[in-house]
Amino acid sequence: MPSNDNAPPRGGEKACDGADSGARxxxxxxxxxxxxxxxxxxxxxxxxxxxxxxxxxxxxEPESQNGxxxxxxxxxxxxxxxxxxxxxxxxxRLSLEPRVTLLDALxxxxxxxxxxxxxxxATCGACTVHLDGRAVYSCTTLALDAQGHEITTxxxxxxxxxxxxxxxxxxxxxxxxxxxxxxGFVMAVTAYLNHQPNPTLEALGHALGGNLCRCGTYRGIKGxxxxxxxxxxxxxxxA
Amino acid sequence: MADYxxxxxxxxxxxxxxxxxxxxxxxxxGRAKYxxxxxxxxxxxxxxxxxxxxxxxxxxxxxxxxxxMPGVKAVVVMIPEGGEVFWANQEIVAVAADSEERAEAAxxxxxxxxxxxxxxxxxxLQTAGAQFTKQxxxxxxxxxxxxxxxxxxxxxxxVYGAPVITHCCLESHxxxxxxxxxxxxxxxxxxxVSGMAGQYAEALSDKGVPVQASNIHVITQxxxxxxxxxxxxxxxxxxxxxxxxxxxxxxxxxxxRDQEQTTAGCRPSMYARVKVGAKRDGTLxxxxxEAWGTQGPRAEGSxxxxxxLEPANVxxxxxxxxxxxxxxxxxxxxNHPQMALITNSAMEDLxxxxxxxxxxxxxxxxxxxxxHAKIYRDEFPIAARLIDWKAKWHPRGxxxxxxxxxxxxxxxxxxxxxxxxxxxxxxIHPDGSVETNIGSQDLGTxxxxxxxxxxxxxxxxxxxxxxxxxxDNRYPPAGASGGSTTVSGVSTSTRMAATNALNELLAxxxxxxxxxxxxxxxxxxxxxxxxxxxxxxxxxxxxAKLGASPITGMGxxxxxxxxxxxxxxxxSEVEVDTETGIVRMxxxxxxxxxxxxxxxxxxxxxxxxACIMGVGYALYEEKIMDQLTGVCLNxxxxxYKLAGLGxxxxxxxxxxxxxxxDERGTIGLGEPPVVSPGAAxxxxxxxxxxVRVPQLPLSPxxxxxxxxxxxxx
Numbered sequence: 001m002p003s004n005d006n007a008p009p010r011g012g013e014k015a016c017d018g019a020d021s022g023a024r025x026x027x028x029x030x031x032x033x034x035x036x037x038x039x040x041x042x043x044x045x046x047x048x049x050x051x052x053x054x055x056x057x058x059x060x061e062p063e064s065q066n067g068x069x070x071x072x073x074x075x076x077x078x079x080x081x082x083x084x085x086x087x088x089x090x091x092x093r094l095s096l097e098p099r100v101t102l103l104d105a106l107x108x109x110x111x112x113x114x115x116x117x118x119x120x121x122a123t124c125g126a127c128t129v130h131l132d133g134r135a136v137y138s139c140t141t142l143a144l145d146a147q148g149h150e151i152t153t154x155x156x157x158x159x160x161x162x163x164x165x166x167x168x169x170x171x172x173x174x175x176x177x178x179x180x181x182x183x184g185f186v187m188a189v190t191a192y193l194n195h196q197p198n199p200t201l202e203a204l205g206h207a208l209g210g211n212l213c214r215c216g217t218y219r220g221i222k223g224x225x226x227x228x229x230x231x232x233x234x235x236x237x238x239a
Numbered sequence: 240m241a242d243y244x245x246x247x248x249x250x251x252x253x254x255x256x257x258x259x260x261x262x263x264x265x266x267x268x269g270r271a272k273y274x275x276x277x278x279x280x281x282x283x284x285x286x287x288x289x290x291x292x293x294x295x296x297x298x299x300x301x302x303x304x305x306x307x308m309p310g311v312k313a314v315v316v317m318i319p320e321g322g323e324v325f326w327a328n329q330e331i332v333a334v335a336a337d338s339e340e341r342a343e344a345a346x347x348x349x350x351x352x353x354x355x356x357x358x359x360x361x362x363x364l365q366t367a368g369a370q371f372t373k374q375x376x377x378x379x380x381x382x383x384x385x386x387x388x389x390x391x392x393x394x395x396x397x398v399y400g401a402p403v404i405t406h407c408c409l410e411s412h413x414x415x416x417x418x419x420x421x422x423x424x425x426x427x428x429x430x431x432v433s434g435m436a437g438q439y440a441e442a443l444s445d446k447g448v449p450v451q452a453s454n455i456h457v458i459t460q461x462x463x464x465x466x467x468x469x470x471x472x473x474x475x476x477x478x479x480x481x482x483x484x485x486x487x488x489x490x491x492x493x494x495x496r497d498q499e500q501t502t503a504g505c506r507p508s509m510y511a512r513v514k515v516g517a518k519r520d521g522t523l524x525x526x527x528x529e530a531w532g533t534q535g536p537r538a539e540g541s542x543x544x545x546x547x548l549e550p551a552n553v554x555x556x557x558x559x560x561x562x563x564x565x566x567x568x569x570x571x572x573x574n575h576p577q578m579a580l581i582t583n584s585a586m587e588d589l590x591x592x593x594x595x596x597x598x599x600x601x602x603x604x605x606x607x608x609x610x611h612a613k614i615y616r617d618e619f620p621i622a623a624r625l626i627d628w629k630a631k632w633h634p635r636g637x638x639x640x641x642x643x644x645x646x647x648x649x650x651x652x653x654x655x656x657x658x659x660x661x662x663x664x665x666x667i668h669p670d671g672s673v674e675t676n677i678g679s680q681d682l683g684t685x686x687x688x689x690x691x692x693x694x695x696x697x698x699x700x701x702x703x704x705x706x707x708x709x710x711d712n713r714y715p716p717a718g719a720s721g722g723s724t725t726v727s728g729v730s731t732s733t734r735m736a737a738t739n740a741l742n743e744l745l746a747x748x749x750x751x752x753x754x755x756x757x758x759x760x761x762x763x764x765x766x767x768x769x770x771x772x773x774x775x776x777x778x779x780x781x782x783a784k785l786g787a788s789p790i791t792g793m794g795x796x797x798x799x800x801x802x803x804x805x806x807x808x809x810x811s812e813v814e815v816d817t818e819t820g821i822v823r824m825x826x827x828x829x830x831x832x833x834x835x836x837x838x839x840x841x842x843x844x845x846x847x848x849a850c851i852m853g854v855g856y857a858l859y860e861e862k863i864m865d866q867l868t869g870v871c872l873n874x875x876x877x878x879y880k881l882a883g884l885g886x887x888x889x890x891x892x893x894x895x896x897x898x899x900x901d902e903r904g905t906i907g908l909g910e911p912p913v914v915s916p917g918a919a920x921x922x923x924x925x926x927x928x929x930v931r932v933p934q935l936p937l938s939p940x941x942x943x944x945x946x947x948x949x950x951x952x
Contacts, residue, residue, distance in 0.1 A: 099340050108284075108339055113276035114269025116463070118409045119496050119876035126409060154269035163264055171263035174844045178683030179266030180409040180463030186267060205885020212876065214409050214464050215683055216851030218884040220844065 076144065083143055087112070088156025098144050102136075103127045105143035106153060114154035114183040125211030126184040128191075129153045135191035135210075154183040157190060166190050166239060169228035175220030181213045189225050193239035199229055243735050243797055245835055246696065248901065252763075253696045255896065257840035260688045261702065262681065266461070273461040274428040275493050277415045283312055283335040285482050285492030286346040287475060289328035289502070293563040293869025294358035297322050297331065301350040305334055308348060310341040313485035315478045323356070325536045326565040327870040328501040333478040335490045359562040360864035362403070362508050362533035367560050372531075374558045376541035381552035386525035392516045395589040399581040400510030401917060401935040403533065404860040405500050406570060407879060410463020412473060412503045413493030416480040423480060424456045427472075428493075430465040431719035432457050433678035433712050438472035439480065446477060448484055457712040462682050467569030468504030470719050497874035504568030505862055507534035509542055509577035510934070513585040521595050521603040523586075525552035532577070533560040534567035542574035546582035547653055548607045564864055564871070569721060571849075572654060572910035576856065576917050580935065583650040583918035588931060591635045597649055597922070598623060598632075608653075614806035615651055617895065618830040622649070625891045626810045626828040636929025642818045645825070648922025649810045652914035656833065656907030657803035658727025658796045659718025665694060665736040667744055667790040671779040673698060674706040675736070679717035679729050681709060684909055685841030686725055692837050693730045697737035699761030700778060715793070723907025727801035730837050730905050732794040740792025748781045801904040807831040809850070809915035812888075813923040817946055820939030822924055824854050825888040827916065832895035834906035839894065846892045846912040853916020855882040858936050 077098035085092045085105065094109055106112040106129070115138055118126035122140040129138045130152035138146075157164045163171065166186050176182040185208070192207050193199065199207065204222055213221070232239050246254065265271040302314045313335045318324065324331065332349045336342035359371045387394065408428075415426040423443075429435055436455035443450050462469070479492040494503055511530035517523045526545045534540075538559025545553065590600035602619060605612045623629060631647055638644040664676040675694045681687045687707045694705045708714055718728050745756035748766050752759065752774060760769045767775030812826040827850050836842045859880035863872045873879040917935055924942070925931045932945040 097338070097340055100338075104339055107276070108278070111278050113272065113278070116273075116275070116409070117493075118411075121496070121875060121877065123876040124409070158268050163268055167264070167267040170267040171259055174260060174263070174840055176260075176263065176266050176683070177844060177848055178409065178462060178464045179262075179271060180273065182266050183269035186269070205883070208884045212409075212881050212883060214407055214466075214852070214881060216848030216882075217844070218851055218882075218887050219847045219890055221884060 084147055085143065085151055086149070087151045088153060096143050098142065100143045101139055102129070102141040102143045102146045102151070103138035106138060112153050112155050116180055116184060118180065123212070124181070125188055126181050128184040128187040128211065130187060130191055133191065133194060135188045154187055164190070165231045165235070166193070166224070166228040169224035169231065170221070173220040173224040173227065175217050175224040177215035177217055181211060185211050185213070185221060189228065190239045193229055193232060197229060197233055199225060201226065243738055243800060245734070245800060245904065251696065253692045253702065255836050255839055258688060258692060258702070258838050260685050260841055261691050261707065262687050271461045273410055273463050274414055274426040274459060275410050275463065277426040277491065279415060279417055279489040282415065282489040282491055283337055283482070283486055284339040284342040285333055285335045285479050285490045286342040287330040287478070287492070287498065288332040288346045288349045288351065289330055289498060290324040290353070291327065292324065292353050292355050292358070293327045293360055294356040295324055295353040296356060297324065297351060298354050299352040300332060302332060304350065305345040305348040308336070308341065308345045310337040311345045312336060312488065313482045315481045315485065317474055317478050326501065326563045328498060328874070329565070330474055330498070330502065333475065333482055333492065335482040335486055358869050360564050360869050361866050362531070362560045362562060364531040364558060364560060371561050372558050373538040373561060374556060375538060376555065376557040379554045383525045383527050383552040383554040386552035387514070387516055387527070389524065391519055392524060393519060393589065393593050394514060394516040395585065395592045396514045397585055397588050397931055398510065398512050398933050399584045400933065401508060401577050401580050401856070403508045403564060403862045404506045404570070404856050405862050405879060406466045406468040406504045406568065407876070407881060408464035408466065408468060408499065408503070411494040411496065411499040412469060412475065413491070414476050414479055415489060415491040416476070416483045417489035418483055421450060422454045422456070423450055424458070425476065425480070426458050427476065428462055428469060429457070429459050430462070430469045430680060430682060430721055432459050432680045432710055433716040434470070434719050435472055436712055439476065442472055442477045443480055446481060448481060458710060459680050460710045462680060465682055466571045467573065467721055470721060496876065500862070500874035500879055501871045502565055504570070505535070505565060506570035507567045507574070507577070508532040509574070509581065511544060511581045513581065515585050515589050517589055517593060519593065521590070521593055521600045523548060523550040523604045523607065526550055527554045529556050530581070531558040531560055533562050533564065535565055536561055536563065537566070542578050544578050544582050546575070546578040547651055548582065548586065548601070548604050550607065563869060564862065571852070571913045575652060575654065575910070575914040579650055579652050579914045580917045580921060584921050584931065587648065587922040587925065594634065596632060598628060601649070601651060608806070611653055611804060611806040614832055614895070615808060618806065618808040618832070621893055622808045622810045622828050622830045625893060626812060626826060628810060631812065632926070635926055638927050642816060644815045644817060644927040645812065646815070646923045646925070646927025647810060647812050648919045648924070648926055649808065650915035650918035650922065652807050652911055654723060654805055654907070654911035654914070655803040656723035656727070656805060656910065658731055658801045658905070658907070659724035661717035661728035661732045661796050662715035663729065663732035663736040663794045664715050665733070665740040665792040665794070667740050667782060667785070669782055669785040669787065669789060671782040672706070673700065673704060674708055675733055676708045676714040677717050677729055677732065678712050678714040679709045679725060680720055682720055684720070684725065684845060685838055686720070686729055688841055689726055689837045690729050690733050693733040694737045697734055697761070698741055699763055699765065701764070723909040723911070726837065726907050727905040728796050731797040731800040734800060735794025735797050736792045737794070738792070739794060740790050743790045743792065744781060747784045748776065751784070752776065802834055802906055805832050805834070805906055805911050807911050807915060809919045811916070811919040811923045813920060813927055815924055815927045815942060817928060820942035822858055822937050822942060823888065824858070824886070824920060826891070827888065827919070828891045829912050830893045830895065831908070831912050832900055833908040833911070834903035835901045836894060836896055837905065842894060842908055843892050845908050846894070847890055849912035850890050850916055851882060851887050852913055854887055854920070856935060857917045857920040858882065858886070858938070861936055
């Protein structure tokens with residue numbers, strides 16, 4: 001199993017940025033970072049991103065369940081390759097180009113649309129899902145890279161016949177207006193409360209600093225997190 | 240003729256209570272399907288190519304390489320060769336492919352040659368040049384020249400302003416389009432469900448794809464933010480429908496984040512050089528201002544300053560700077576935040592020069608607010624108590640010797656908020672179930688919940704007994720949701736429709752209760768003789784008397800149930816680190832009226848949200864353009880900064896309700912509370928550090944520059 005050191009990065013762990021390069025002779029920049037990462041081929045990404053991603057993107061672990069890539073180290077793509085993702089406890093065998101992000105795999109290939117695409121570059125947190133219980137930005141995690149991990153989306157946390165305590169608290173505290181950021185916040189809060197069951201109001205600014213809301217629901221969110229924490233503690237369980 | 244009125248205060252079970260939004264569970268569980276979430280069988284993904292130049296003629300477009308790429312199914316040229324683009328990233332060509340990644344790659348493969356043209360992307364009036372400016376207003380009231388000559392007049396002068404900001408909707412603009420023969424279905428992210436089909440029909444017919452508006456089905460069940468930028472069938476909607484027609488498959492085309500930030504709307508900038516004078520007792524005498532700002536390629540209209548407090552002697556001009564930053568769109572309370580910032584900053588600077596507490600200064604002149612003066616008189620003491628103004632306010636700059644300074648500031652604002660034209664249908668079925676149908680939309684403001692409350696209250700039923708249908712143009716037409724017009728549009732039309740349906744039901748039921756319909760009421764799940772629960776039948780029994788046919792009641796926006804014109808007072812407390820220039824909003828108080836409140840919970844949320852949005856534009860938000868290349872430098876969310884959860888201090892909201900307010904009927908609320916935060920926070924910073932930071936956002940470099948400690952501003 002991967003250590004924390006080579007787990008998919010969240011937010012500010014970006015290793016390269018091509019967005020502002022190339023403005024020469026008054027020519028507007030031509031290369032976006034997103035297209036660079038997703039379009040350059042996996043070998044290129046690994047080379048740029050350095051050791052952080054190298055061992056998990058270049059070499060496919062032979063014993064992992066990624067169906068048919070052969071396990072030989074080498075360059076994957078640009079064509080579709082078999083990818084197996086374990087999402088909400090269930091295995092999904094897909095055929096995806098290596099450049100497909102986890103977010104696009106969820107939304108475009110599996111119709112799991114709870115995670116939203118907003119900034120598409122690891123700033124706003126609307127795409128937040130859990131990888132082995134940790135909150136990650138699925139917009140900047142390659143689907144390929146999520147193989148072998150337990151992926152949990154908001155669709156996977158709802159208990160049968162009721163709302164998850166965090167979702168319930170968001171409703172009770174009106175911690176949502178347009179609601180587009182809400183699933184990402186709920187997933188970020190859920191991961192946070194598993195890690196910190198007794199949060200303080202003061203800690204929330206940092207803990208939830210990786211998610212953004214445009215309608216201005218932060219006041220409701222603060223109340224919702226504290227209430228959800230109480231409710232989960234009272235049930236003696238995990239978020 | 241039925242008599243339509245709101246129930247008296249002692250006869251309201253639901254109206255005015257704190258009721259949780261009915262679509263909350265769908266949203267907080269991720270089940271809510273926004274237009275962006277619609278996936279159709281065989282659907283393609285659309286992507287657009289934008290201009291590399293801020294202003295250019297398109298010399299040549301070559302789409303052959305893109306068309307031959309794997310998975311590409313259709314290409315549409317949106318601006319032909321010989322056409323002109325007016326801002327960088329303006330959309331030129333759209334492609335559709337069988338995966339999002341392939342569509343993106345195909346868009347990159349489109350080759351466009353340009354003939355660059357002169358452009359301007361800044362909004363500095365002094366250096367813009369005559370061809371980029373147009374004076375739009377120059378008005379004089381009274382005799383400002385003479386007034387400023389009065390002996391003993393205290394005069395304050397300053398320059399104030401706010402830059403262009405963007406809407407930054409989290410759900411970017413866009414839609415899914417699907418043809419079925421000559422019928423088109425559009426899942427649009429829009430604030431204007433009922434007004435969309437006509438726009439699509441007209442634009443598509445112009446593009447050689449004739450379709451009747453009556454054959455266009457528009458659906459918006461959930462909408463991820465608009466703030467005034469989502470009223471039109473945009474170029475990408477039309478191109479999306481063209482792509483779908485060409486490919487014979489549904490197409491989803493949502494804007495990329497950089498397109499959302501550069502193309503899909505921004506708020507105009509506004510700056511002004513102001514001179515304002517008052518007598519030594521604080522009586523406002525004269526105002527003079529030269530204002531300017533940009534709203535993109537066109538210059539039209541003119542924001543009116545001074546805002547609210549307009550003395551008898553005024554000279555005010557406004558000049559539009561026409562530049563190549565992309566067109567402005569209505570941004571929550573169009574122009575008011577800028578007008579409030581400039582006016583209320585100048586007024587507080589004048590108060591400081593008079594050595595007056597600004598609250599005393601505003602109250603001294605509040606009669607200039609006309610009909611709303613009483614509202615402000617009611618609100619000021621409440622706001623002052625909630626922020627402890629009298630104890631905490633200090634004369635400017637007297638904030639201790641440490642590096643971190645505290646200060647208080649205030650602002651006032653107004654807005655209209657009259658209801659839009661909406662139609663509602665209430666259907667009572669023989670089995671007792673009830674539905675309301677209305678072609679409106681819920682932007683997250685709580686529209687569904689408001690309709691539910693009004694219908695249930697009118698029919699004497701619990702909330703869950705009424706099914707609310709909206710977000711579909713097959714329901715009776717409703718106005719666009721903009722300008723705080725929806726709450727009155729939907730609640731008055733629903734009240735009328737539900738009353739009409741109920742009256743018909745009462746007529747059917749009256750004989751069995753041995754009375755006449757006018758002696759009956761719907762209350763607590765029953766139809767009963769007014770005030771007499773013992774002479775009643777249950778709602779279900781009553782509806783069973785309908786036989787096979789449901790009752791349909793129609794209603795439309797009812798002026799007797801609503802009004803317009805609100806007032807609000809906000810006060811802010813900030814902390815400024817004079818060594819780093821960092822400003823923190825510590826506490827913000829908003830006191831707001833909006834007539835009769837239907838749902839106090841979502842109403843308060845509107846105000847909280849507006850204050851938080853206000854922290855964003857006061858402290859962080861700015862669309863930054865590069866004059867050298869003509870492009871936007873922060874078309875993303877890491878450098879276009881929204882306020883985060885940790886950036887927002889305590890917020891206290893007080894809604895004006897009860898006698899004097901409820902009887903005004905409903906008034907819209909979305910816009911007004913977002914007007915004042917910029918001014919109140921700017922004034923608080925001036926109070927803290929003793930000098931004015933002339934421009935928003937109050938970023939560290941601007942604060943340090945105002946303190947004479949360097950910085951770039």
